[in-house]
Amino acid sequence: MTDMRRRVFIKSSLVSLGAGIICTPAWSQKINMLSRSMEQGSASEAFQPPMMAFPEKKPLWMHSDSPPLLETPREAFANAVTPNDEFFVRWHHAVIPDTIDLKTYRLSVSGNVDTPLELSLAELKSRFEAVEFYAVKQCGGNSRSSFSPVTSGIQWHHGAMGCALWKGVRLRDVLAAAKIKPNSEFLKLNGLERPILPGTPPFMRKLDKDEFNREDVIIAYQMNGEDLPLLNGYPLVLIVPGYFADNWVKMLERIDVLDKDEPVFYTDKAYRLPANPFGSVAPGDPMPKDTRALKALNIKSVIATPSEKAVIHRGDQVEMAGVAFDAGYGIKEVLVSMDHGKSWTSATLDKDLGRYAFRRWSYTFTPSKSGILTLMSRAINRLGETQPLPANMEWNPSGYAWNAADHLTIKVL
Ligand SMILES: Nc1nc2c(c(=O)[nH]1)N[C@H]1C(S)=C(S)[C@@H](COP(=O)(O)O)O[C@H]1N2
Numbered sequence: 511m512t513d514m515r516r517r518v519f520i521k522s523s524l525v526s527l528g529a530g531i532i533c534t535p536a537w538s539q540k541i542n543m544l545s546r547s548m549e550q551g552s553a554s555e556a557f558q559p560p561m562m563a564f565p566e567k568k569p570l571w572m573h574s575d576s577p578p579l580l581e582t583p584r585e586a587f588a589n590a591v592t593p594n595d596e597f598f599v600r601w602h603h604a605v606i607p608d609t610i611d612l613k614t615y616r617l618s619v620s621g622n623v624d625t626p627l628e629l630s631l632a633e634l635k636s637r638f639e640a641v642e643f644y645a646v647k648q649c650g651g652n653s654r655s656s657f658s659p660v661t662s663g664i665q666w667h668h669g670a671m672g673c674a675l676w677k678g679v680r681l682r683d684v685l686a687a688a689k690i691k692p693n694s695e696f697l698k699l700n701g702l703e704r705p706i707l708p709g710t711p712p713f714m715r716k717l718d719k720d721e722f723n724r725e726d727v728i729i730a731y732q733m734n735g736e737d738l739p740l741l742n743g744y745p746l747v748l749i750v751p752g753y754f755a756d757n758w759v760k761m762l763e764r765i766d767v768l769d770k771d772e773p774v775f776y777t778d779k780a781y782r783l784p785a786n787p788f789g790s791v792a793p794g795d796p797m798p799k800d801t802r803a804l805k806a807l808n809i810k811s812v813i814a815t816p817s818e819k820a821v822i823h824r825g826d827q828v829e830m831a832g833v834a835f836d837a838g839y840g841i842k843e844v845l846v847s848m849d850h851g852k853s854w855t856s857a858t859l860d861k862d863l864g865r866y867a868f869r870r871w872s873y874t875f876t877p878s879k880s881g882i883l884t885l886m887s888r889a890i891n892r893l894g895e896t897q898p899l900p901a902n903m904e905w906n907p908s909g910y911a912w913n914a915a916d917h918l919t920i921k922v923l
């Protein structure tokens with residue numbers, strides 16, 4: 511694969527599985543019931559989507575083949591950094607270019623500016639200072655399959671998230687080079703892919719002034735030291751650390767500067783929560799009229815190991831490990847429980863990779879009797895915020911922002 515021309519044969523490499531795996535309500539209700547019953551062991555694993563390998567990717571759980579919706583297996587979160595070939599994939603529209611020709615690719619910056627720009631990737635890299643940091647990218651719908659009642663949308667388990675080292679240039683430096691006018695209020699940012707059906711809104715997002723002036727909002731051209739995989743947005747992806755991933759526009763094509771607000775479907779109609787502090791309604795209620803955009807991440811931890819399929823005997827030493835993160839305040843502590851939350855013990859935190867990164871944690875124990883054991887994890891951040899227990903998790907009609915204490919069940923022989 512040359513640097514100038516990247517060709518990824520998404521379409522030809524697909525194995526057709528009919529209509530892909532679209533969750534029917536009955537099917538996902540079943541998963542949900544099963545994954546909720548903490549006593550029943552690894553039932554949820556029996557309903558995993560198939561594993562499928564896409565270009566530049568290892569086999570991942572495939573929720574749909576077109577557009578590709580690929581989920582990272584739980585075990586990957588035993589590490590603080592998610593490898594590019596295991597990083598989840600989510601696209602709204604199926605017409606995704608399988609080639610990006612860098613001879614013709616340009617990022618345009620136009621609208622309320624004095625100097626419109628058409629930047630090649632090489633110009634972007636050479637004209638602006640590079641910055642690099644770790645940050646968690648998490649889909650708003652991650653863990654949606656845990657909600658009861660079931661909500662519509664992709665029935666992700668916990669693998670619509672990942673943490674990578676992102677390298678790129680500051681959005682605000684690029685805007686300054688375009689001589690953005692002082693009365694500028696919003697940006698519209700476009701992805702390069704297109705919907706199949708005419709009339710469907712293209713993937714476009716909006717940032718307000720406070721957001722586009724942040725010094726840590728970057729246009730990234732590298733992920734974990736390499737070019738971005740095409741499915742993760744090659745050649746450029748917007749990084750908004752601490753925010754849910756719907757804000758992180760992939761395959762960035764155009765930045766349009768606005769002097770006044772203008773409705774944008776994927777910011778003003780989709781990706782919204784009820785406009786109250788918890789972003790919730792009574793379970794089963796519809797979305798209220800007053801909504802707010804899904805923005806800052808909430809605190810969360812996920813258990814990666816041991817696998818629910820592991821063969822564990824009494825007296826074995828077992829390492830429980832996973833990751834925790836929040837919107838950037840910093841993880842202070844991760845607690846684990848083996849008695850359904852009656853008592854909690856501190857896990858060991860690995861080194862801090864930065865305020866927006868996954869914080870790896872681990873806890874080693876030796877089960878002394880055989881039977882079913884439920885392992886739970888719960889993170890606390892520097893503000894003292896923590897995860898609710900699953901029974902106290904608030905509900906919203908879109909199934910966004912699930913962040914209850916995680917659990918998994920193992921069988922000790
Ligand atoms: N161009 C474009 N960018 C996009 C999207 C999209 O459909 N098109 N989806 C968003 C959503 S909702 C998610 S969860 C992330 C997924 O990023 P990934 O595929 O790199 O994991 O991309 C975001 N950026």
Ligand SMILES: [Mo]
Nearest residue numbers: 600649650756
């Ligand atoms: Mo998403």
